[in-house]
Amino acid sequence: MIDFTLSDSDKDILEQVRREALVTRKYARHYDDREEELPPMALPEASEFPNLLERVLERPAGDTGLATLQMLLGIERSWGDTVPLRFQRTALGNAALMAAGTPEQKARWGKTMLAMAITEPGCGSDSKAIKTTARLQGDHWVLDGEKIFVTTGIRAEGVVVWATTDAHAGRAGIKSFVVMKGTPGFEITRKEKKLGIRASDTAAISLSQCKIPRDHLLGGDESIPKQGSGGFRGVMKTFNMTRPGVAAGGIGKARASLDFATEALAQEGVTIDWECGRNARSATCARLIQMEADTEAATLATLRAAWLADVKQENNLEASISKSKGGEVSRSVPQGCIEILGALGTSRQYLLEKWLRDGRITDIYEGTGQIQRLIIARTIFGYSSAELS
Amino acid sequence: MISFELTQSQVMARDMVRELAKKELRQRARGCDEESRCPDDLLEKSWALGLVSAGIPEAQGGAGAAAEQTTSALVLEELGYGCASLGAMVMAPMLFVRPLLDFGTDSQKQIYLPLFTGNRYHAATLALHEPNFGFDPAKLRTTAERHGDHFVLRGEKHLVPMGDRSSHFLVIARGQEPGVRQLQAFIVPRDARGLHVHAEPERTIGFQAMPWGRLSLDDLHAPLDWRLGGDQGIDGRRLLASLRVGGAALCVGLARAVTEMAVAYAKERVAFGQAIAKKQAIAFMIADMYTEVESMRWLVWKAASELERGVDATRSSVLAQDYVARKTMKIADDGIQVFGGHGFIRDYPLELWFRNARLLTTHEGPVAV
Numbered sequence: 001m002i003d004f005t006l007s008d009s010d011k012d013i014l015e016q017v018r019r020e021a022l023v024t025r026k027y028a029r030h031y032d033d034r035e036e037e038l039p040p041m042a043l044p045e046a047s048e049f050p051n052l053l054e055r056v057l058e059r060p061a062g063d064t065g066l067a068t069l070q071m072l073l074g075i076e077r078s079w080g081d082t083v084p085l086r087f088q089r090t091a092l093g094n095a096a097l098m099a100a101g102t103p104e105q106k107a108r109w110g111k112t113m114l115a116m117a118i119t120e121p122g123c124g125s126d127s128k129a130i131k132t133t134a135r136l137q138g139d140h141w142v143l144d145g146e147k148i149f150v151t152t153g154i155r156a157e158g159v160v161v162w163a164t165t166d167a168h169a170g171r172a173g174i175k176s177f178v179v180m181k182g183t184p185g186f187e188i189t190r191k192e193k194k195l196g197i198r199a200s201d202t203a204a205i206s207l208s209q210c211k212i213p214r215d216h217l218l219g220g221d222e223s224i225p226k227q228g229s230g231g232f233r234g235v236m237k238t239f240n241m242t243r244p245g246v247a248a249g250g251i252g253k254a255r256a257s258l259d260f261a262t263e264a265l266a267q268e269g270v271t272i273d274w275e276c277g278r279n280a281r282s283a284t285c286a287r288l289i290q291m292e293a294d295t296e297a298a299t300l301a302t303l304r305a306a307w308l309a310d311v312k313q314e315n316n317l318e319a320s321i322s323k324s325k326g327g328e329v330s331r332s333v334p335q336g337c338i339e340i341l342g343a344l345g346t347s348r349q350y351l352l353e354k355w356l357r358d359g360r361i362t363d364i365y366e367g368t369g370q371i372q373r374l375i376i377a378r379t380i381f382g383y384s385s386a387e388l389s
Numbered sequence: 390m391i392s393f394e395l396t397q398s399q400v401m402a403r404d405m406v407r408e409l410a411k412k413e414l415r416q417r418a419r420g421c422d423e424e425s426r427c428p429d430d431l432l433e434k435s436w437a438l439g440l441v442s443a444g445i446p447e448a449q450g451g452a453g454a455a456a457e458q459t460t461s462a463l464v465l466e467e468l469g470y471g472c473a474s475l476g477a478m479v480m481a482p483m484l485f486v487r488p489l490l491d492f493g494t495d496s497q498k499q500i501y502l503p504l505f506t507g508n509r510y511h512a513a514t515l516a517l518h519e520p521n522f523g524f525d526p527a528k529l530r531t532t533a534e535r536h537g538d539h540f541v542l543r544g545e546k547h548l549v550p551m552g553d554r555s556s557h558f559l560v561i562a563r564g565q566e567p568g569v570r571q572l573q574a575f576i577v578p579r580d581a582r583g584l585h586v587h588a589e590p591e592r593t594i595g596f597q598a599m600p601w602g603r604l605s606l607d608d609l610h611a612p613l614d615w616r617l618g619g620d621q622g623i624d625g626r627r628l629l630a631s632l633r634v635g636g637a638a639l640c641v642g643l644a645r646a647v648t649e650m651a652v653a654y655a656k657e658r659v660a661f662g663q664a665i666a667k668k669q670a671i672a673f674m675i676a677d678m679y680t681e682v683e684s685m686r687w688l689v690w691k692a693a694s695e696l697e698r699g700v701d702a703t704r705s706s707v708l709a710q711d712y713v714a715r716k717t718m719k720i721a722d723d724g725i726q727v728f729g730g731h732g733f734i735r736d737y738p739l740e741l742w743f744r745n746a747r748l749l750t751t752h753e754g755p756v757a758v
Contacts, residue, residue: 002399002459003392004691005698010390064390072391274703275569275626277525278710293688293712300687301680307393321680370673377672380652380679388667 004300009059010069013052017073020049021080025351028081031199032354036191038154039199042086049085065310067241071248071302078252079259081351082358083199091152092116093160095242096176102220109178115156117147117205124149125371127162128171132207134163134217141177141217143185143210151365153203154191157181160218161207176218185210196357243319243366244305247326250362251302253355254295254333260352261337261345262288284340291333298325317379324372327363334359393690395463398454403463409435410471410642414479418472421598422741425590427478427553428598429510435479436510440464441486449498450506456490458631461758462638462693466686469642473745474596476639480756481551483635485513485559487757488574488628492618501576504556513557516546516577516604517632517753526561526629526753527569531606533562533616540616542575542583542609547591550755552602555579559617560606561628572625574617583609595744599755627696628757630706634692635756637706637713640749641686644717647724647742648678655727665727674723681716688712693758714750721746 006014023045031039056069064072077084093114097106123129132145143163153159158180166173179186185208192202214221265271265284272285272292281289302322308315334356338345346353363369378388395403413431421428445451461483468476486505489498504511519530531544542562549558557578564571577584584606591601617623655666655675665671688709695702721743725732732739749755 001392001394001396002690002694003390004694005390007390062390064392068391274707275527277523277527278707279523280525280527289707289711290715293708293715296691296708297684297688297712300691301684303391304393304683304687307391311394318683321683324676324680325684373673373676374669376676376679377666377669380675381656381666381672383667388669388672 006072007060007063009055010064010072013055013059013069014072014076016049016052016055017076017080020052020085021076024077024080024083024085027083028199028351028354029348031083035193035198038201039083039087041155043083046086065307067244067306067309068303071244071306074245074248075252075255075299075302078249079256080252081199082197087155089113091156092242093156093158093178096160096218097178100176100219102222105178105215105218105220109158112158112180113152113156114178115150115153115159115203117150117153117159117161119147119149121146121148125368128174130162130164130174132161132163133167134165134175134177136165136214137211139214140211141214143177143179143207143212145207147205147207149192149365150203150205152201153188153205154201159186159205161205163207177212178216178218179207179210179212183210183212195360196354197361240315240319241306241309243323243372244302244315244326246362246366247298247302247305247322250326250330250359251295251298253359253362254291254298254329257334257337257352257355257359258288258291258295260350260355261341264341287336287340291329291336294329295333298322298329301325317376320367320372320375320379323367324369324376327369327372330359330362393687399457399460399463402460403467405438406440406464406467407470409438410467410476414468414471414475415646418475419735419738419741421472421475423597423735425592425597427551427600428475431475432479432510436508440480441482442506444490445486445502445506446498449502451502456487458634458693458696458758459690462634462689465635465638465756465758466642466645466689469639470646471642473639473643473742473749474598476642477550477596477749477755478599480635481514482511483757484515484550484632484754485555485557487631488515488559488617488623491627491631492574492621492623494619494621496614497576497617497619501557512551512555514549514551514555514559514602515632515754515757516549516552516558516560516602518546518548520545520547520603524753526572526625528567529561529563529572531560531562533573533575533611538613540575540611540613542577542606542611544606546604546606547601548593548752548755549602549604551600552586552604553590553600555602558584558602558604560604561625569625569629572623572628574623574628575611576615576617577606577609577611581609581611583607593748595741595746595748596755597744626701626703629753630692630696630702631757632754633706633710634689634696634702634758636749636752636754637685637689637709638693638758639756640713640717640746641682641689643742643746643749644678644685644720645682647720647739647746648675648682650738650742651675651678651724651727654731671727674727678720678723681720685709685713685716696758717746718750 093116164173187206189204305318305322443452443454444456447453533540560575587603692705692709725739731737
């Protein structure tokens with residue numbers, strides 16, 4: 001049955017996330033101003049809050065699906081800030097591990113915080129152009145190359161590194177390797193300075209004759225002889241859930257901006273009259289309603305993508321749709337809110353300007369909006385990546 | 390709990406209407422538009438599916454199924470996918486039936502609902518729109534003044550769906566104060582004294598097959614029992630929400646069909662040695678069309694589900710209307726662009742869908758969920 005209501009346990013959980021979000025907001029400006037500081041793994045207030053994960057897992061059967069609920073949590077958390085109350089012990093590399101790792105690898109690194117290193121100075125979305133190499137030398141792989149934009153690369157214990165085992169094989173030659181910090185030849189060369197999400201650490205990494213055991217190849221030796229792009233596709237699957245998750249993060253910034261603008265305008269005596277005819281709205285009200293509608297559309301598209309995962313249906317297309325919509329509102333809504341609030345909206349005494357800066361990454365990482373459109377177009381036309389590039 | 394799952398009966402209803410839409414509505418769309426002709430046989434054929442009578446209680450001769458707004462939204466999307474204009478004609482009686490179900494007194498339901506449970510299409514409709522620019526349902530000009538044992542109705546109505554043949558008009562009038570909460574509705578039979586139904590039908594950019602009616606209410610005396618809901622009256626917010634969601638649901642189908650046509654054409658049309666679908670400028674445009682069809686549908690479902698639960702759907706229906714109208718117009722417009730010059734030629738479907746989109750996205754209705 002079509003249903004958009006929240007169950008009592010959904011509401012309880014979301015209320016707690018909102019309380020946590022209000023705490024993280026207090027730290028938002030601090031870590032934005034002090035980019036060189038790494039926020040602690042847990043804020044001082046963290047111990048006051050019960051463990052959310054337990055509450056999520058204890059929910060009654062037949063409740064809102066886990067993936068769907070996670071999107072709502074993601075939006076709410078992002079509404080708080082980039083600074084989490086407690087840092088999760090997992091990162092994007094863990095998602096790759098779960099998608100492509102062997103059972104032994106999952107057991108071995110399941111509790112290790114793993115970042116993911118794909119992007120290089122010369123390639124981003126076009127990951128088959130990766131220049132980092134992996135050469136097999138006896139029982140070891142030797143990695144050489146440069147990686148940038150490694151999210152949580154500073155605080156992670158290890159990194160899942162994408163490298164090519166055969167530069168002529170294109171995608172089929174690309175494999176991912178678990179490289180632990182401290183491995184000789186692995187070096188963090190810098191922490192990036194960014195427009196926004198400054199509390200989230202982003203690393204640049206250099207791999208120079210970096211030697212790792214052979215069994216650190218994600219998916220094991222099995223993944224080598226495979227024809228086609230099996231291994232690559234395995235890792236790409238990671239994105240079916242992380243893309244809606246990223247969308248949720250962007251939607252959180254849009255939602256936060258809209259809530260702020262709505263409240264600020266109300267203090268100036270401007271409120272939305274929902275019962276007013278659509279041709280009789282003021283410019284400001286029309287804009288607010290438009291931004292509300294855009295944000296709602298992105299939210300529902302994201303819930304839809306996650307819900308498909310909950311009911312075990314293919315969601316590759318919908319994941320890209322959600323990411324495209326989430327990316328859009330993370331840009332247009334904070335921008336629009338500043339526009340309707342006027343110059344004071346740019347002041348750093350409020351978080352609105354920060355949400356614009358923070359949200360801006362949404363349409364870039366985990367596949368730009370343009371990459372999502374490529375995926376959507378290929379899917380609906382039935383084209384391969386060679387046919388539509 | 391959040392779910393996008395359709396019930397089995399919803400899947401059945403949707404699939405049944407999808408067949409009708411493909412086999413009948415889509416095939417007839419161009420001819421009916423060119424000739425400004427209402428296809429009576431199509432209305433009869435559609436009527437046989439029981440789309441209107443399904444939600445009428447057994448006591449009044451209907452099938453007694455729950456008149457779910459989400460199901461109605463699914464049905465309207467499919468009809469819009471066939472042809473929004475013909476689809477609106479098929480479902481026009483719901484403009485009368487839905488408010489009757491929602492607000493009618495027992496005796497009003499007893500009298501009027503059985504009209505719609507027979508074997509023949511029965512036209513009755515809603516008269517909301519008024520012929521002034523910047524039309525606003527919160528500031529209607531039609532008035533209903535109480536004089537002892539009757540009301541006196543005065544005003545002008547236009548763009549009344551199926552106005553040429555409706556047996557009854559649900560005339561919407563303003564209350565003492567402006568605002569949608571004050572709206573009143575009156576069941577006005579076609580032969581009421583003081584009601585003048587203009588003979589010359591109104592012609593519009595799209596929905597050319599729709600027989601739009603134009604009414605003048607000239608000191609029309611309406612007995613008290615014509616007032617829908619009796620002393621209780623109606624909830625104008627709910628009425629308008631139902632119209633917004635109905636129109637938006639038709640739009641989703643219209644936009645889906647345009648997107649499908651664009652996909653097929655772009656794969657077939659070759660320029661510079663390559664299908665234009667293989668060029669990002671076209672591919673991205675169509676990817677966005679597809680993305681918006683998907684996204685707008687959920688807004689419609691959400692608003693419909695609120696109506697179904699009986700809560701105030703003003704906000705959700707306003708959001709759905711706003712979003713769906715903007716995106717539908719963009720999709721219909723981009724559809725023409727993908728077809729290039731052919732999009733402008735009446736041998737191809739696009740220009741018809743564009744004209745229909747322009748009317749549909751500005752009308753408060755012309756269907757209700």
